[in-house]
Amino acid sequence: KRFSVYLILFFAMMALSFGIAGIQHQIVSTRNSPARILLEVISWLLFHLGNIALLLMLFEMTNVYPRNASTCKQITWYIGIVIGLAVFVLTIVMETLLYAGVLGILLYIATIAVNIMAAAKDGKNIIHYTSKIVGVALLIFGLLVWVTLHPKCGWPEYENCFNECPLPFEFNHNALFHLLFAIGLVVYGWSENISPSVKIVMENMQVKDEFEA
Secondary structure (H helix, E strand, O other): OHHHHHHHHHHHHHHHHHHHHHHHHHHOOOOOOHHHHHHHHHHHHHHHHHHHHHHHHHHHHOOOOOOOOOHHHHHHHHHHHHHHHHHHHHHHHHOOOHHHHHHHHHHHHHHHHHHHHHHHHHOOOHHHHHHHHHHHHHHHHHHHHHHHHHHHHOHHHHHHOOOOOOOOHHHOHHHHHHHHHHHHHHHHHHHHHHOOHHHHHHHHOOOOOOOOO
16 A cells, blocks of 8 residues: 555656646746746655655565664665655755756666566566666656756856757757656556556565665
8 A cells, every 4th residue: 555655646746846847947937036946946846755755665665664674674764764855955955956866866777676676586577567667767868868968958058049959949958858757757657557566576576685684
């Protein structure tokens, strides 16, 4: 039940995050506008909360609980939660997506790794594991596209009329990022719907990693 709640929260937070970001891009045109900054930070925080839900999903899939028999797994759980809270605070104080973005990429890589290990253990339903991996990989690719192109296509380049930006003004790095991320979420969501990780991973894979005592 907890996994299903976390999964719903993941997609709900992501939808709200990108919905608010889209509104901000449409109604605010001034870079230093308080409204832009407020909406941007809110969208970043929702994005981060979605990733925290994903972190809790990963804990469920790998049997990491605060009351686990393994002391190392207990410590892992608490460290993950502390890092998540720290990134939440840093996002507010520093007014940047950097820390939430880095944590998000690490969580997406971990999600891919868990599914690769599950596929190797299961030996069946490979297409389901593959679709999850592809969906999450698109999330990573979307974030990397934004990070790579932002210096050439972001706010600083307004003064230079985006001469260095390889994308057209009508479809800039933000648009490409949102498109890739949206496709990734759809693919991942479809995969979880037809083959829930809570069943496949927990039934076919008992993770016994180096954290287990």
